[in-house]
Amino acid sequence: MDDHSRDQQKNRPAQPGRRDALKKSAALAAAAAAAQLGFPALVRAQADTLKLAHLTPRTGFLGQLGDYGFKAASLAVDEINAAGGLLGRKVELIAEDSVNPQTAVTKAQKLIERDKVVAIIGEINSASALAIGEQVARYKTTPFFNTGANSDALRGKNCNRLMFHIEAGNTMYTKTIGTWQKAENKIKGARWYMLTADYAFGHDLFRVSTKFLKENGGELLNNDMVPTNTQDYSAYILKIRQAKPDLVYINLAGVDQTTFLKQYKEYNLPYPLAGGVMDTIPFWGAGIDSISGHWQSLWYHGLDIPAAQAFTKRFSDKSGFPPDNQAWGDYVGVRIMAQSIAETKTTDAAKIVEYLEKGASFDILKARKGSFRAWDHSLLQEMYVVKVKDKARMKDKWDIFDIVRPVPGANESLELIQPTREENACTMA
């Protein structure tokens, strides 16, 4: 990039920012005036809609997760509009496909500059989430709610004041299953065999999970770095069989994870199985015959909580299938943004960030309410340990898990599964 264009880029945010602020205050003034006059119906006619962006991968290997997210975000917006909108305005959802980090940057800029959205919600790919995070930090006009990217660095090294995380980070996934294993006495003195996806995501997870294992007195028997898109795991499974570990722990994701699960079940080894992350959709795709073990879940539609059940019903009525954890994230993201706007009575990013950092609490369709941790913007929330269901008791093909327990437990601090400052330092400018 030459100096000229770099200058241009550096300068770009200032102008729209100012224009944006002007326009927003004008709209607010108009709304206030109209409200005073007692013509609420006029407000809607005068002020334009309030725009919310949904930016997430809709094509490519994450496209399927993104689609669930989009359905849920639209549902949330429909519900908000049915209840009268926000600040007297209708909410409009502008959905964009962020295929890769480059596209994510272009789309984020367009959404902020041209569409003047009040928030960006979405993303699954950690590299794209990082790119969007950099953009919102630069413009300072639009908060970004990450609903699906797991990388710890987003909450640590790359954290910023405009970015909030509804999705749990890798450390939280690891500590959730780890806390349960510790309670079940499966770590101390235990010998684990690990398989790790041989790219950034897997390495990150491997680092976190071995740290947890060793801190709690367990031993890493062996770790195999597995190339992505491996079709045949029999060679690895034979190695595991020779090693006779106490537990098999896989730092794999997506198709790699389900292919391994399928073939692990084929060999029927006696060693229990767990892993670093779990998304419901690939598990549904693999089918109950191919999966086994204990897993950690961010949210599962089988949760016995009225708010969760009501959401599941509304989502299922509309789409014909239940929501997964990604749908939950995007739904809750829109809901949190809506509550923030309603409570602060503004769409000003600085005021909303302040509101969120002060520990505002939100109904996140779990037993306990959620709130953002001020210093790294990670959502303090409970997660769940789930166990693959006995096939005979399945109600339908989506009914694949039994909930074992929430982590942290009802009387434990929600900080229990969060990374500490030492583990994942975040300093916000």
Next chain:
Amino acid sequence: MFAIVVEQVLNGLLVGSYYIVLSLGLSLIFSLGGVVNLAHGAFYALGAYLAYEVERRLGFAGAILLSPIGVALVGVLIERWFLRRLYHEDPMLSLLFTFGLAMTAEQSLRLIWGTTGLPFAIPASLQGQLLLGDFIYSYYRLTVLAVTAATIFGCWALLHRTAFGMIVRAGTRDPEMVRAMGISLRPALSAVFALGVALAGLAGVMSAPLAGIQPAMGTEILTAAFVVVVIGGLGSFWGVVYAGLLVGVVRGITVVFYPPAAEASMYILMALILLVRPRGLMGEKFEKFE
């Protein structure tokens, strides 16, 4: 340590057998028609998807018989309508055609069956493991081995013990001479294409219970199939068989000693073999490929 290596070698033979079926079809189509079938993976995926439909109605045995036939029928149509026009053109055209076909096919699979992977369990009668001393084999994989062996034998007999096979072999060697003797290669070309994609379909059916079904499965496996064909030597029947087994064994041993290179091992093997034997393991000098 020795036991582990032996076990991995035996397992590698099983894994390799599954590459053979896929690569054999690719090799046949290339040898006779001169078509580099980049859509071979798409036919493999189609085989798996058809198996998903058939298996629900007629069980796995039905799927393994009918699905390759279904794939062959689709292959015949594509050969009749499109590929036939390209045999005598620049080979680049058929390459581009199959490349486009592969992409169209993958998207079509997404449109018809959705972007989600489809569950496909190992049939109940083939679940379980055989323990031989300290070695473990899954019944399903042994079945795959048996089907592969039968397929190899069937193809060999077809090519070496029938009049049709003689025409195919002669056509591979010297198509002009075959034509000069008054034999039209057209029907043989159609039949070989159908047979080749049927083999891809069969490999797809066999892989479904192991790796599941998803739209991109064909693209992922295609490179491996090409590597096996190149290692074996273009136009060589037994070359493909040996190469498939070799790739499986080398991969298994790599997993024991250095797993990160497991998928790369076949490429290293290919490079080494091409250095020593530029036409592959059993490749012979073919006028038309030189």
